Amino acid sequence: MKNLKDILYKVSANKIFGETNIVVKNLVFDSRKAACNTAFIALKGVAIDGHLFIDKAINLGAIVVVCEDFPKEQKEGVTYIQVSDTKIALAIMASNFYDNPSSKIPLIGVTGTNGKTTVASLLYQLFKKAGYKVGLLSTVKVLVDETEFKATHTTPDSVTINSYLDKMIDAGVDFCFMEVSSHGIHQKRTEGLTFAGGVFTNLSHDHLDYHDTFAAYRNVKKHFFDTLPKSAFVLANIDDKNGRFMLQNSKAIKKTYALKTAADYKVKILEKQLSGTLIALDGTEVWIKLIGVFNIYNVTAVIATAELLGLEKLEILTILSALESVSGRFEYVISQDGVTAIVDYAHTPDALKNVLETINDIKIGAEKVITVLGCGGDRDKTKRPKMAHIASQLSNQVIFTSDNPRTENPQTILEDMEAGIALQNYKKTLTILDRKQAIRTACKFSEPGDILLIAGKGHENYQETNGVRIHFDDLEEVKNCFNQLKNK
Numbered sequence: 001m002k003n004l005k006d007i008l009y010k011v012s013a014n015k016i017f018g019e020t021n022i023v024v025k026n027l028v029f030d031s032r033k034a035a036c037n038t039a040f041i042a043l044k045g046v047a048i049d050g051h052l053f054i055d056k057a058i059n060l061g062a063i064v065v066v067c068e069d070f071p072k073e074q075k076e077g078v079t080y081i082q083v084s085d086t087k088i089a090l091a092i093m094a095s096n097f098y099d100n101p102s103s104k105i106p107l108i109g110v111t112g113t114n115g116k117t118t119v120a121s122l123l124y125q126l127f128k129k130a131g132y133k134v135g136l137l138s139t140v141k142v143l144v145d146e147t148e149f150k151a152t153h154t155t156p157d158s159v160t161i162n163s164y165l166d167k168m169i170d171a172g173v174d175f176c177f178m179e180v181s182s183h184g185i186h187q188k189r190t191e192g193l194t195f196a197g198g199v200f201t202n203l204s205h206d207h208l209d210y211h212d213t214f215a216a217y218r219n220v221k222k223h224f225f226d227t228l229p230k231s232a233f234v235l236a237n238i239d240d241k242n243g244r245f246m247l248q249n250s251k252a253i254k255k256t257y258a259l260k261t262a263a264d265y266k267v268k269i270l271e272k273q274l275s276g277t278l279i280a281l282d283g284t285e286v287w288i289k290l291i292g293v294f295n296i297y298n299v300t301a302v303i304a305t306a307e308l309l310g311l312e313k314l315e316i317l318t319i320l321s322a323l324e325s326v327s328g329r330f331e332y333v334i335s336q337d338g339v340t341a342i343v344d345y346a347h348t349p350d351a352l353k354n355v356l357e358t359i360n361d362i363k364i365g366a367e368k369v370i371t372v373l374g375c376g377g378d379r380d381k382t383k384r385p386k387m388a389h390i391a392s393q394l395s396n397q398v399i400f401t402s403d404n405p406r407t408e409n410p411q412t413i414l415e416d417m418e419a420g421i422a423l424q425n426y427k428k429t430l431t432i433l434d435r436k437q438a439i440r441t442a443c444k445f446s447e448p449g450d451i452l453l454i455a456g457k458g459h460e461n462y463q464e465t466n467g468v469r470i471h472f473d474d475l476e477e478v479k480n481c482f483n484q485l486k487n488k
């Protein structure tokens with residue numbers, strides 16, 4: 001419950017019709033969720049224009065309508081507010097509605113194509129082990145200190161973000177780490193939040209179905225750093241060719257990290273094994289449980305962020321060795337006869353290349369690398385041939401399969417993938433539509449010492465087809481196969 005006048009603080013209205021000194025129970029941007037005394041914010045969406053549902057929201061009890069296009073007729077007893085951008089208005093209103101929780105808690109946003117979940121989750125773990133109460137908004141889950149909520153998005157809508165931040169204030173949370181996706185930035189879900197810091201991990205091919213061009217995708221990411229306040233820090237990976245670009249117009253305190261280039265925070269890799277990596281920072285050596293050069297970038301971002309937030313270097317390095325890898329990120333299980341199966345959320349060409357290069361790097365003999373891979377439906381189609389090419393180039397055998405076909409024909413997705421296979425790699429590949437069968441076949445093909453990579457779904461525990469999600473868990477499947485084969 002809040003007075004509309006307070007909710008509208010800092011919202012620039014072009015036109016107002018009706019009373020603003022009224023009490024509003026809730027903010028909704030989906031007419032189906034409107035109820036008595038709610039404010040309905042009409043958003044022009046990707047699929048449909050929310051303005052079409054204004055009357056529906058009013059019929060369900062909305063007493064305030066925030067819109068870009070003023071309706072021809074106004075209903076008695078309803079307050080209409082016209083703004084230039086309802087997404088920005090919603091974000092500011094959501095912050096006001098919950099008394100600006102992001103200004104009361106250091107909020108760190110992590111953005112980049114890959115590594116957001118890993119960095120944010122490792123920061124959560126690190127600060128928890130340092131004795132703080134911590135919040136996390138991530139693809140995998142939302143944590144209000146130790147209370148877990150289901151994540152629906154990588155970056156939820158602004159009302160949801162602020163409602164979680166509000167819960168975090170109530171729980172006495174000291175720091176909050178959140179993922180900031182490009183969809184989130186573009187749809188202004190993070191507008192109106194006060195960030196204490198922003199982290200840039202890397203930029204590579206993804207979401208070009210949504211952003212049209214790579215430059216547009218890059219500019220959306222940059223916008224996040226451009227809008228950070230002077231008091232915040234921006235931490236960028238400058239080994240990535242877009243790292244310095246992200247810093248270019250930011251007013252925030254600029255800090256850099258790298259493994260190759262001279263930077264404010266630089267980590268050296270000393271030794272790599274399947275069980276972990278030995279790294280050094282300013283001469284101090286630490287053994288960490290994470291694998292892969294890409295993960296050392298993530299760890300460097302974590303060390304730097306923790307230091308920027310005031311933790312002592314020695315404390316950070318001590319805790320670092322106890323951090324566990326994130327669920328579905330290079331998570332592995334070894335069968336009784338010595339086959340290693342790795343489940344990884346690689347769903348971009350760059351992630352897949354990194355993971356396969358890591359596997360090829362740590363394998364010690366002539367063991368085979370067998371990859372199971374699919375590409376999501378209703379997502380960037382141009383990733384498909386690229387990912388198929390990478391998988392077949394860097395593996396001894398590949399089984400292409402389904403990964404959340406959503407509304408697309410799974411066979412067509414597989415054909416899009418197959419178009420990327422180079423002639424010399426064709427014989428290594430096989431397509432099995434059913435993911436369960438694909439995993440089973442990969443297990444049957446494997447011999448002691450071989451490494452199976454099951455890529456694309458990571459922590460996901462469903463397969464989505466035409467809006468219906470059925471339970472599916474790569475790790476569970478591979479463990480079942482290992483057990484069944486053991487008894488044969």
Ligand SMILES: CC(=O)N[C@H]1[C@@H](OP(=O)(O)OP(=O)(O)OC[C@H]2O[C@@H](n3ccc(=O)[nH]c3=O)[C@H](O)[C@@H]2O)O[C@H](CO)[C@@H](O)[C@@H]1O[C@H](C)C(=O)N[C@@H](C)C(=O)N[C@H](CCC(=O)O)C(=O)O
Nearest residue numbers: 029030031043045046047048050053153154155157181183
């Ligand atoms: C493509 C996309 O990003 N869509 C997001 C967007 O919905 P939209 O613009 O498509 O909405 P729409 O269907 O056009 O409807 C427009 C408006 O009309 C309203 N409406 C609609 C119907 C009705 O009867 N009444 C009504 O009021 C809707 O609530 C909406 O406000 O805004 C919604 C509210 O914030 C999001 O839930 C929705 O995420 C969809 C479900 C989604 O799948 N998004 C993915 C692609 C996404 O955002 N992913 C990123 C990360 C990706 C990654 O991890 O790499 C994320 O941050 O999760």
Ligand SMILES: Nc1ncnc2c1ncn2[C@@H]1O[C@H](COP(=O)(O)OP(=O)(O)OP(=O)(O)O)[C@@H](O)[C@H]1O
Nearest residue numbers: 113114115116117118139154294329344345346351
């Ligand atoms: N720093 C990195 N650079 C390149 N690839 C990475 C990096 N970190 C993780 N990956 C790869 O990307 C996959 C996804 O990692 P993570 O979930 O941390 O990324 P994300 O940015 O949160 O992804 P999403 O956009 O789906 O939220 C991992 O399973 C791994 O294969």
Ligand SMILES: N[C@H](CCC[C@H](N)C(=O)O)C(=O)O
Nearest residue numbers: 347375376379403404456457
């Ligand atoms: N969260 C990301 C990655 C999904 C990975 C893959 N499993 C898929 O379904 O495409 C997305 O929604 O684009």
Ligand SMILES: [Mg+2]
Nearest residue numbers: 116117139154
């Ligand atoms: Mg994520």
